[in-house]
Amino acid sequence: MAAPPRSFGFHTRAVHAGARPEPVTGARAIPIFQTTSYVFEDADAAAAYFNLQEYGNTYSRIMNPTVAAFEERIANLEGGVGGVAFASGLAAQTAALFTMLEPGDHVVASSALYGGTVTQLKHLLRKLSIDLTFVDPDRVDAWRDALTDKTKLLFGETIGNPAGNVLDIEALAHVAHDHGAPLMIDNTFATPYLCRPLEWGADIVVHSATKFIGGHGTSIGGVVVDAGRFDWSNGRYAIVAAPSPAYHGLAFHETFGMYGYLMKLRAETLRDLGAALAPLNAFLFMQGLETLPLRMKAHVANAVAVAQFLAADNRVERVRYAGLDDSPYRALRDKYLPRGAGAVFCFDLAGGRDAGRTFIAALNIFSHLANVGDAKSLVIHPASTTHRQLSDAELTAAGIGPGTIRLSIGIEDADDLIWDLKQGLAAVRNE
Amino acid sequence: MSEVLIKPYQDAAVIQRLVSGARTIAMVGLSANPLRPSNFVGFYLLRHGFRVIPVNPREREVLGQRSVENLAQIDVPVDIVDVFREPSVVPQIAADAAAIGAKALWLQFGVVHEAGAAQAREAGLDVVMDLCLKIEHARYLGRMHWLGFSTGVISARRRPPV
Numbered sequence: 001m002a003a004p005p006r007s008f009g010f011h012t013r014a015v016h017a018g019a020r021p022e023p024v025t026g027a028r029a030i031p032i033f034q035t036t037s038y039v040f041e042d043a044d045a046a047a048a049y050f051n052l053q054e055y056g057n058t059y060s061r062i063m064n065p066t067v068a069a070f071e072e073r074i075a076n077l078e079g080g081v082g083g084v085a086f087a088s089g090l091a092a093q094t095a096a097l098f099t100m101l102e103p104g105d106h107v108v109a110s111s112a113l114y115g116g117t118v119t120q121l122k123h124l125l126r127k128l129s130i131d132l133t134f135v136d137p138d139r140v141d142a143w144r145d146a147l148t149d150k151t152k153l154l155f156g157e158t159i160g161n162p163a164g165n166v167l168d169i170e171a172l173a174h175v176a177h178d179h180g181a182p183l184m185i186d187n188t189f190a191t192p193y194l195c196r197p198l199e200w201g202a203d204i205v206v207h208s209a210t211k212f213i214g215g216h217g218t219s220i221g222g223v224v225v226d227a228g229r230f231d232w233s234n235g236r237y238a239i240v241a242a243p244s245p246a247y248h249g250l251a252f253h254e255t256f257g258m259y260g261y262l263m264k265l266r267a268e269t270l271r272d273l274g275a276a277l278a279p280l281n282a283f284l285f286m287q288g289l290e291t292l293p294l295r296m297k298a299h300v301a302n303a304v305a306v307a308q309f310l311a312a313d314n315r316v317e318r319v320r321y322a323g324l325d326d327s328p329y330r331a332l333r334d335k336y337l338p339r340g341a342g343a344v345f346c347f348d349l350a351g352g353r354d355a356g357r358t359f360i361a362a363l364n365i366f367s368h369l370a371n372v373g374d375a376k377s378l379v380i381h382p383a384s385t386t387h388r389q390l391s392d393a394e395l396t397a398a399g400i401g402p403g404t405i406r407l408s409i410g411i412e413d414a415d416d417l418i419w420d421l422k423q424g425l426a427a428v429r430n431e
Numbered sequence: 432m433s434e435v436l437i438k439p440y441q442d443a444a445v446i447q448r449l450v451s452g453a454r455t456i457a458m459v460g461l462s463a464n465p466l467r468p469s470n471f472v473g474f475y476l477l478r479h480g481f482r483v484i485p486v487n488p489r490e491r492e493v494l495g496q497r498s499v500e501n502l503a504q505i506d507v508p509v510d511i512v513d514v515f516r517e518p519s520v521v522p523q524i525a526a527d528a529a530a531i532g533a534k535a536l537w538l539q540f541g542v543v544h545e546a547g548a549a550q551a552r553e554a555g556l557d558v559v560m561d562l563c564l565k566i567e568h569a570r571y572l573g574r575m576h577w578l579g580f581s582t583g584v585i586s587a588r589r590r591p592p593v
Contacts, residue, residue: 016585020584020586020588020590021588023592054574055574063578072580072581081580255471
């Protein structure tokens with residue numbers, strides 16, 4: 001018989017959501033369904049699946065049971081009605097945008113975004129004749145002032161880059177909804193353990209699962225989660241609400257209600273873009289999510305310890321981490337990130353580009369690479385790597401100084417991380 | 432209507448009892464148009480072995496099932512009266528459902544009528560409001576999770592294949 005209803009806690013859901021025992025074999029771990037396609041029971045079943053009259057598996061470019069288990073787990077943890085996973089975070093974002101936008105539309109986005117996202121919005125969207133305005137994420141008025149009658153989406157990150165801006169999600173949700181537009185949040189740096197944007201009024205959350213969700217640095221992937229609350233039938237989103245020529249006249253929002261956007265995202269956009277997540281990667285993300293709350297606690301505790309150490313050192317000009325009490329984002333952090341401001345932040349070395357290179361070369365525990373959110377601590381010097389082609393003036397405009405170092409703090413012993421950073425700082429002084 | 436007034440009509444234990452115990456469902460307002468939400472629900476319920484009786488005076492037959500003009504014309508026991516109509520007609524349907532001895536009144540998404548729901552409950556019917564019968568079946572007994580939707584179901588019990 002059915003168990004009595006209960007609201008389970010985050011740790012329980014991180015381990016259980018989306019992964020009931022496999023009914024045919026009883027397998028307790030989620031099986032890796034390494035298959036491209038699925039045999040239909042009969043012709044009627046096949047027709048019902050393709051007509052979306054029944055929840056059915058047809059082809060792993062569109063759905064896969066292992067991927068679906070991951071989608072359900074992250075949707076559960078974010079508090080959404082469902083999720084659709086993709087081959088990467090950028091693929092997830094592309095698909096989320098393509099599902100709701102048309103040529104001639106306008107997007108307002110934070111100017112403090114991940115570089116890959118900036119490129120995607122600036123160049124890919126403009127190729128599709130979708131207009132864009134970047135605004136200072138800290139000024140709610142700037143978002144409101146940028147709105148036009150064509151604005152169909154507001155987009156930002158829970159924790160921005162490189163300044164560690166904390167977004168005022170609740171205020172921006174009001175700005176968006178007053179305009180009849182959804183608010184989409186990239187929650188990669190916070191994860192649903194530290195912040196759940198949908199609970200503050202955001203409509204859609206996107207993730208690069210590659211980062212803290214996996215936590216192991218083995219798999220590239222992304223996911224879109226929908227709160228299921230936005231009214232796509234408000235007259236501004238014919239692309240979601242009107243009968244779809246790409247699906248025999250189906251009106252996704254009317255037919256599937258709160259699930260309409262996700263259904264269209266899967267049945268049309270994922271089908272047509274083809275950026276499906278591999279089942280093995282979904283399995284690895286499930287393993288990651290099981291320990292997400294435990295890891296995030298360790299990440300945050302280490303990040304605070306390392307940031308405090310760096311802030312107290314006179315070879316460091318400034319530390320831009322919202323987890324420090326002198327951060328300009330302290331009030332927003334206390335509201336949106338009471339369990340911690342994540343574990344990715346930047347600091348500035350006195351001594352510019354040369355100091356940055358010397359510092360990184362002297363480290364032993366921090367891995368020098370272009371990723372974040374791994375259980376292992378990571379370091380990168382943007383001025384000599386990802387932003388190498390920029391002049392000092394251009395770096396400043398991007399919020400990156402010549403001596404800026406970005407750290408992603410792992411779950412090693414904090415003492416060992418500080419020991420390692422001391423070696424880097426000593427090398428800078430000896431130069 | 433506020434969430435506070437709807438919540439008493441979204442009891443998970445009642446919903447699970449209805450989706451697993453019901454056999455015969457009278458669908459008031461079941462459309463013959465295959466692109467209408469009611470048609471999706473009717474198709475799904477038939478596929479999962481329910482007896483579906485269309486209640487639609489404008490159709491002779493829907494999804495291969497003979498349609499009746501109103502609930503009073505149904506001469507078999509009805510477990511659930513599932514409503515796809517404008518909210519204003521809910522009190523009349525609630526009265527008709529009670530009159531034929533239906534066990535439950537299910538009001539689909541947007542079919543929200545506080546007085547009508549209370550009236551059916553006073554007449555002894557289980558009442559579910561502002562939820563979809565197909566989705567709730569798929570959540571507890573079906574395959575909603577195959578498409579990445581959040582069922583909210585947390586359980587380590589093994590269940591039969593679907």
